[in-house]
Amino acid sequence: MDIKKIFQINNDRSSYPEIGEDGKPIIDLSSHKYVKIWQGPQHPGVTGNMALELTLSGDEIVESKTHVGYLHRGFEKLMERRKFIQCFPTCVRLCVAEPDPNEYLLATCVEELSGIEVPETAQWLRMLVLEMSRLQVLLRGVPGQAGTFALGLGYQWGSYIRDLILDRFEELTGGRVYHMYILPGGVRGLLPDGFKKRLEENLKLADEFVKNINDLMFNNIVFKKRAKGLGYIPKDYIDRYGVYGPAARAAGVMRDIRKTHPYLKYAELDFEPYTTTESDVYARSVVRWHDLKMTIDLIRQIMAKMPEKGEIKAPTPNVMHWRIPKGETYVKCESSRGEYGMYMVTDGSDTPRRVNLKGPSYTHANALLEKLLINANIADTAGIMVSLATCPPEIER
Amino acid sequence: MSIKDILTPFTAWKRVAKEPVTVRDPFNDRPGADRYRGFHKNDVDKCIGCGTCEAICENEAIDLVPFKDPVSGDSGLRPRVDYGRCCWCALCVDVCTTNSLSLSNEYKWIATDPEEFRFTPGIEEKAWDKNEKGWKKPEGNYEFYNLERVSMEHLHPEERNDSFIEMVKGFSKEQAILEADRCVECGICTATCPAHMGIPEYIKAIRNDDMEEGMRILYETNPLPEICGRICTHKCETVCSIGHKGDPLSIRWLKRYIADQIPEDKYKEILNTNNLEVNDKKVAIIGAGPSGLSAAHYLRLMGYQVTIFEQYEKAGGMMRYGIPEYRLPYDQIDKDINYILSLGVEIKYNTRIGKDITLDQLGKDFDAVFAGTGLHLGRGTGIEGSDNQHVYYSTDMLRKITSGEEIEVADSIVVIGGGNVAMDITRSLARLQMQKFDKVNIITTSLETEENMPADREEVVESREEGATVYPGWAPQSIEIKDGIPQGLHVVKCNSLFDETGRFNPQCEMDVKNYYPGHMIVQSIGQGIDISYISEEFKENIKFGPRGRVETDEYFQTGVKWFFMGGDIIQGPDVIHGIANGHKAAVGIDRYLRESDFPNN
Numbered sequence: 002m003d004i005k006k007i008f009q010i011n012n013d014r015s016s017y018p019e020i021g022e023d024g025k026p027i028i029d030l031s032s033h034k035y036v037k038i039w040q041g042p043q044h045p046g047v048t049g050n051m052a053l054e055l056t057l058s059g060d061e062i063v064e065s066k067t068h069v070g071y072l073h074r075g076f077e078k079l080m081e082r083r084k085f086i087q088c089f090p091t092c093v094r095l096c097v098a099e100p101d102p103n104e105y106l107l108a109t110c111v112e113e114l115s116g117i118e119v120p121e122t123a124q125w126l127r128m129l130v131l132e133m134s135r136l137q138v139l140l141r142g143v144p145g146q147a148g149t150f151a152l153g154l155g156y157q158w159g160s161y162i163r164d165l166i167l168d169r170f171e172e173l174t175g176g177r178v179y180h181m182y183i184l185p186g187g188v189r190g191l192l193p194d195g196f197k198k199r200l201e202e203n204l205k206l207a208d209e210f211v212k213n214i215n216d217l218m219f220n221n222i223v224f225k226k227r228a229k230g231l232g233y234i235p236k237d238y239i240d241r242y243g244v245y246g247p248a249a250r251a252a253g254v255m256r257d258i259r260k261t262h263p264y265l266k267y268a269e270l271d272f273e274p275y276t277t278t279e280s281d282v283y284a285r286s287v288v289r290w291h292d293l294k295m296t297i298d299l300i301r302q303i304m305a306k307m308p309e310k311g312e313i314k315a316p317t318p319n320v321m322h323w324r325i326p327k328g329e330t331y332v333k334c335e336s337s338r339g340e341y342g343m344y345m346v347t348d349g350s351d352t353p354r355r356v357n358l359k360g361p362s363y364t365h366a367n368a369l370l371e372k373l374l375i376n377a378n379i380a381d382t383a384g385i386m387v388s389l390a391t392c393p394p395e396i397e398r
Numbered sequence: 399m400s401i402k403d404i405l406t407p408f409t410a411w412k413r414v415a416k417e418p419v420t421v422r423d424p425f426n427d428r429p430g431a432d433r434y435r436g437f438h439k440n441d442v443d444k445c446i447g448c449g450t451c452e453a454i455c456e457n458e459a460i461d462l463v464p465f466k467d468p469v470s471g472d473s474g475l476r477p478r479v480d481y482g483r484c485c486w487c488a489l490c491v492d493v494c495t496t497n498s499l500s501l502s503n504e505y506k507w508i509a510t511d512p513e514e515f516r517f518t519p520g521i522e523e524k525a526w527d528k529n530e531k532g533w534k535k536p537e538g539n540y541e542f543y544n545l546e547r548v549s550m551e552h553l554h555p556e557e558r559n560d561s562f563i564e565m566v567k568g569f570s571k572e573q574a575i576l577e578a579d580r581c582v583e584c585g586i587c588t589a590t591c592p593a594h595m596g597i598p599e600y601i602k603a604i605r606n607d608d609m610e611e612g613m614r615i616l617y618e619t620n621p622l623p624e625i626c627g628r629i630c631t632h633k634c635e636t637v638c639s640i641g642h643k644g645d646p647l648s649i650r651w652l653k654r655y656i657a658d659q660i661p662e663d664k665y666k667e668i669l670n671t672n673n674l675e676v677n678d679k680k681v682a683i684i685g686a687g688p689s690g691l692s693a694a695h696y697l698r699l700m701g702y703q704v705t706i707f708e709q710y711e712k713a714g715g716m717m718r719y720g721i722p723e724y725r726l727p728y729d730q731i732d733k734d735i736n737y738i739l740s741l742g743v744e745i746k747y748n749t750r751i752g753k754d755i756t757l758d759q760l761g762k763d764f765d766a767v768f769a770g771t772g773l774h775l776g777r778g779t780g781i782e783g784s785d786n787q788h789v790y791y792s793t794d795m796l797r798k799i800t801s802g803e804e805i806e807v808a809d810s811i812v813v814i815g816g817g818n819v820a821m822d823i824t825r826s827l828a829r830l831q832m833q834k835f836d837k838v839n840i841i842t843t844s845l846e847t848e849e850n851m852p853a854d855r856e857e858v859v860e861s862r863e864e865g866a867t868v869y870p871g872w873a874p875q876s877i878e879i880k881d882g883i884p885q886g887l888h889v890v891k892c893n894s895l896f897d898e899t900g901r902f903n904p905q906c907e908m909d910v911k912n913y914y915p916g917h918m919i920v921q922s923i924g925q926g927i928d929i930s931y932i933s934e935e936f937k938e939n940i941k942f943g944p945r946g947r948v949e950t951d952e953y954f955q956t957g958v959k960w961f962f963m964g965g966d967i968i969q970g971p972d973v974i975h976g977i978a979n980g981h982k983a984a985v986g987i988d989r990y991l992r993e994s995d996f997p998n999n
Contacts (some may be wrong), residue, residue: 086542087456092488154410159417168431175433175501177532181487189492190433190536213410220406312539319543320493321453322605355661 017058028056028064035063038379042071044126046149046383048226049393050093051366053105053386056131057379067367067375073397080356085111085185085319088353093179095358096395101134102336103358104183106343109264109332110356111185114325114347121266122311123187128265129303130174130182131334132296133200138337139293142390145365146286147218150227151385155217162210172196185323187314197304207297211290219287232373232385236280242372243364246339247292248389250283253278258335270302282388292337324351338362338390358398366391404613430503435486435533437504438479440520441762444498448584448833451490451499454542459483460490461546463518470590471637481507481515488533493542494584496640501533502526545644548577550651557861560832562723566628566651567861571607574655577648579638587634587649592969592978595619597634597649604652610668612656617669620977621695621738622688624730625717625954627654631972633852656733665737674741677701679991682764684751684931687715688973689770689825691738692980693987698741700988705764706743709750710801713739715772716966717973719797719818722826728800752931761960765994766987768954770965770980780815786922788884792823792922799826807834808918812887814874814920816844821857824866824923838865841914843903845892847871869914869987873906877919886915927967954979962987 017034018026023108028035050071056064076095080088093100094109105127110121119127140163142154167177170191173176174182182189218224228317239254249256251386257274259267275291317323325347333342348354366389373385420426428434442465448708459480468474470638477490477499493497499519504526509515520527551567552558558565558661560843569577583598598617603612616623630650638646666672683690686708686929694704702857712718714731716718739745751757751769760767778784788806792815798805813820820842842861844851848870849856858868872889897903927947932940940957941949947968950956954964961974964979966972 034444083456084454086489087454090456090485090489158413171431173433175435175488176486178486179485181435187540189540191538193432213427214407216406220403222403223407225403314537314538314540316539316544317542319582321543321582322579322602331558 007391018063028271030056034058035290037223037316040382042068044240046386048387048391049159049392051391051393051396053370053374053382054372055379055382057144060379062374062379062382064375067371069319069367069393070394070398074394074397077356077358077398080353081278082352084298084320084351085323085325086352087355089184089333090179090181092356092358093181094394095398096336096360097178097393099134099336099338100179101130101136101183102334103343104181105331105334105343106341106358107356108183108185110330110335110343110345111325113330113332114328114345115323117186117315117317118272119187119315120312122191122308123313123315124265125303125307126188126192126313127183128267129300129307130170130180130188131265132300132303133166133170134180135337136207136293136300137163137170138165139289139296140210142337143286143290143293144214144218144389146228146282146384146387147221149387151216151226152221155214158210162203164204165206169196169200169203172199186317191310191313192203200300200304202326204297204300207293211294211297214290219290225283225379225386227381228286228388229279229281231282232285232377232380232388234280234369234373234397236371238372242369243361244339244369245364246335246337246390247288248339248361248365250284251278251288252274252280256339258333258340264332264334266303266306269306270299272299272302282384285388289337312357320353324349325353333359336360338365338392338395358395360392360395362389362391362393362395365389366393366396400514400712406475417554430505430532432503433530433533434501434503434505434531434533435488436502436529437481437507437524438477438490439500439502439524439525439527439532440477440518440521440530441498442476442520444496445476445478445520446471446496446498446586446639446642447475447693448479448582448586449473449475450493450495450582450584450639451477453583454485454489455484457483457485457488459485465518468589469635471586471663473584473586473589476518476521478518481517481980483924491533492535492540493582494535495584496642497535500535502529504529507679508594522783537577541643543582543640544576544580545640547580547645547648548573550648552860555860555865556990558724559827559838559864562826562829564628564727565724568614569648569655571917573651574604575607578602578652580647582639584639585797586639587635590637591634592975593619593633593981594978595653600656601647601652604656609656609659613660613665613668616653616656617956621692621979621982622734622973622976623653623718624734625653625688625726626973626977627657628726628730629721633974635636662733662736666740671699673740674698674886674892675701676703680764680767680989681987682703682760682767684760684767684769685709685715685965686713686735686745686963687770687772688976689772689893689961689980689983690715690768691735692977693768693770693962693964693984694739694743694980695738696981696984697987698738700744700984702987702991705749706745707749707755707760708745708747710797711747713745713747715770716774716971718801720793720822722799722822723795724829725822739776746810750931752933756814757933757936757961761958764960765991766960766962768962768964768987769931770963770976771928771931771965771975772966773927773971775926775928776921777924777926779874779921780925781876781885783876783879784919786877786879786882786884786919787920788917789877789921790900792819792920793925795823795920796826799830804965805830806918807831809835810839810916811841811918811920812914812916813840813842813920813922814844814887815842815922815924816821816846816851816853816855816870817922819925820844820922821853821861823920824861824868825857825864827920828861828864830864832865833962841869842866842915843869843872843887843914844875845873845895847892849894869912873904878913883917884919885915887919888913895964925966925971929967951986952982952985953989955986959990 041047052068111221138158817844873892963975
């Protein structure tokens with residue numbers, strides 16, 4: 002091997018990698034022009050446990066491959082051996098950061114298949130919990146984007162308010178992280194006394210946070226330099242790769258289940274999801290920042306409109322041997338990441354025949370991320386990944 | 399890009415002057431919220447060890463461990479929680495049938511030994527046992543199972559007060575499945591039932607709409623389901639775990655539902671008894687009552703040649719001759735009995751032991767004898783005037799009504815007694831009065847006060863609906879007689895029946911008097927044992943316990959090896975004890991006859 006050739010530095014890398022006749026890049030690791038590294042499965046820049054197999058030319062990614070399977074707990078399979086009521090403490094664990102949509106989807110599947118009408122008060126309470134859940138995710142998710150570019154301050158501010166929201170969850174549901182509040186048939190309790198007042202105090206802090214984070218992130222030259230133009234998702238990718246939620250709305254495609262297919266009482270609320278067309282990391286950040294503002298507003302609307310008292314649970318068959326007739330259903334809701342759906346098949350027994358969860362992370366982190374990383378800088382991988390709001394636990398159900 | 403973008407982020411510095419928001423733990427003790435799902439608490443006195451918490455726990459974190467000796471309605475077990483498995487979902491709390499289980503709002507527990515985290519709440523004392531806060535079952539209409547019974551349809555009082563048509567209509571399929579759905583399969587009922595019937599299993603068969611399976615489960619322990627499904631004293635319902643918060647399951651009506659669905663000609667096929675083996679051993683049964691029929695059924699299944707000796711012209715004993723038709727129609731008695739007889743059980747009617755054939759002779763002719771002769775002797779009050787010819791015993795009257803014999807029905811009647819038999823004769827006579835005079839004038843008086851009356855509550859209520867007047871808490875003193883015809887009953891106020899030691903010792907206020915007019919008096923204050931068929935020499939060989947009852951071992955074997963006794967004369971009195979005794983005695987007879995085959999073993 003020619004020693005000289007190894008130490009010869011050629012700053013112009015535009016010709017790497019060469020494209021072969023079949024249109025694929027020719028990457029010969031033994032040429033020493035490329036480095037293969039693994040980001041993950043344990044890495045602070047990866048949101049959870051998954052691995053990115055990256056081939057670098059210098060600090061530029063020329064080839065990427067995503068690997069999942071480090072977190073598989075088989076919850077979908079576990080549910081096939083559990084009674085319907087027993088599924089609900091299991092399914093919350095499908096996504097740690099945002100467990101409530103899981104509870105809601107399971108409950109709705111079971112209710113739809115067995116023809117149960119949920120009382121109105123319970124519907125409002127469900128909506129309140131879902132929005133509070135979105136709020137606590139976004140309080141860390143929005144500043145978390147800056148965190149990937151080494152600006153961790155906003156994340157700490159957000160964590161404080163998130164903790165206060167978790168206090169409210171604790172009051173309402175009895176749990177801080179796994180709330181286990183929405184169960185088939187209804188919910189597990191009315192609002193405690195003085196709850197609205199305390200939540201409103203927290204929302205005021207959140208209002209202030211929204212303003213501060215605007216100053217810290219979106220009027221910040223460093224953040225702008227790093228985020229603008231990064232991780233661009235062309236509009237034709239939206240359908241091809243199954244892009245949902247804020248990522249789709251940042252590309253100018255209106256995808257919000259709350260608006261397009263209103264469930265619970267969303268039709269009675271006044272809101273307009275924000276859309277933009279830049280479709281880069283910055284744009285996605287801005288969309289989620291607007292989501293955060295909208296969520297705070299929605300919580301206020303819900304608290305003003307919801308009934309104080311009422312039935313919280315519809316009568317169900319005896320949960321010890323609740324059987325659901327043969328059938329199948331797909332229900333969906335809007336999580337903070339986008340469309341979140343559950344497909345359930347029942348066969349007349351007291352356990353589900355099959356439960357399948359479809360979350361946006363599956364497409365975002367598996368297929369789309371591989372594409373977006375090409376030609377990106379190694380230092381920006383975490384930024385791109387966080388901007389897609391991927392959640393590996395949700396990929397490996 | 400502007401100068402603003404460079405300067406604005408520095409506004410973050412303004413927070414430097416603010417107080418930090420973080421709290422220092424463990425120096426700050428932060429109690430959990432009022433609804434926090436922390437460590438378990440259990441009120442062990444309220445808990446009945448039904449195990450529903452164990453059944454619903456998706457992590458199998460709960461095991462039931464022995465706590466005390468089981469008693470009726472309490473398994474004696476208590477839940478033990480394994481915190482290596484628990485996920486604090488609190489489903490165990492929400493499903494608890496007695497509301498004894500709850501979670502405290504305590505969440506800190508430090509120990510070095512992992513075994514400590516497997517503990518039995520309420521028994522092992524913990525710091526949070528006195529914690530009032532924490533997760534409890536949500537208030538309001540929040541239940542995991544229906545607490546209200548599916549109501550059983552009855553004939554309206556106006557429809558039934560002059561006829562002996564069965565008044566309970568029975569469940570429809572929808573009603574039965576709905577009622578069966580309320581069961582949590584705890585099995586407390588099975589433990590309490592004298593016959594230990596597989597109640598959760600046959601209720602499950604109803605949910606599955608599998609009547610044949612239900613029938614097979616019924617016949618494992620009870621060969622008289624049609625009868626028991628109507629008139630059983632349902633001790634299972636008294637202890638039903640659902641009854642702690644709501645109405646207990648209608649277990650009796652569910653049993654009746656199964657039996658009602660199967661036509662008589664399908665029994666043998668379903669129960670697979672078309673070709674029963676026959677061995678060379680012969681067993682005699684005295685009395686075709688519940689215990690005798692039960693013993694005959696199970697002995698026949700084991701292959702023995704069984705002969706029943708019955709003193710009356712029809713089988714059924716007290717079930718036929720003691721219980722009025724509106725509660726237990728004769729065709730339903732026949733359905734159960736015909737099946738048992740169809741298995742090859744021989745029956746000799748109108749044969750009284752001691753008169754037509756002696757017991758000693760039976761002992762010689764048969765390898766073993768079972769006697770379930772019941773309580774057929776009426777007990778009298780012994781008060782002044784009770785020897786009048788218009789003063790009757792309820793047992794005699796009920797038998798005569800069943801046999802179709804003519805009985806006296808006066809225009810005004812007084813019944814003395816507060817048990818189910820007193821209600822039976824009251825309601826039977828009320829019907830006959832309605833047929834004869836088109837009005838009811840009957841007074842029933844009992845020593846016991848209203849709340850202590852031994853009769854089932856619904857019996858008292860329904861008696862009143864049918865026009866009878868029930869006056870509880872009065873002790874009969876004398877019967878006024880004029881020209882040989884009773885005129886009425888003098889009574890005094892009775893306050894209590896038993897003294898502190900539990901002995902029968904009525905306390906009456908002699909100056910608080912009352913008088914019930916009536917031209918006919920019926921005494922229904924209990925029944926006596928008639929074992930006159932046992933000769934004096936024979937009696938010397940069998941042991942007698944207190945109150946003149948025969949002592950038997952657990953298999954109802956008396957001091958004479960080949961002689962077994964059971965039913966009302968040993969336990970009860972009720973049908974289900976008789977059935978249980980008969981079954982157990984059948985097992986005992988089988989053991990005895992096998993042992994006599996191998997005397998050296």
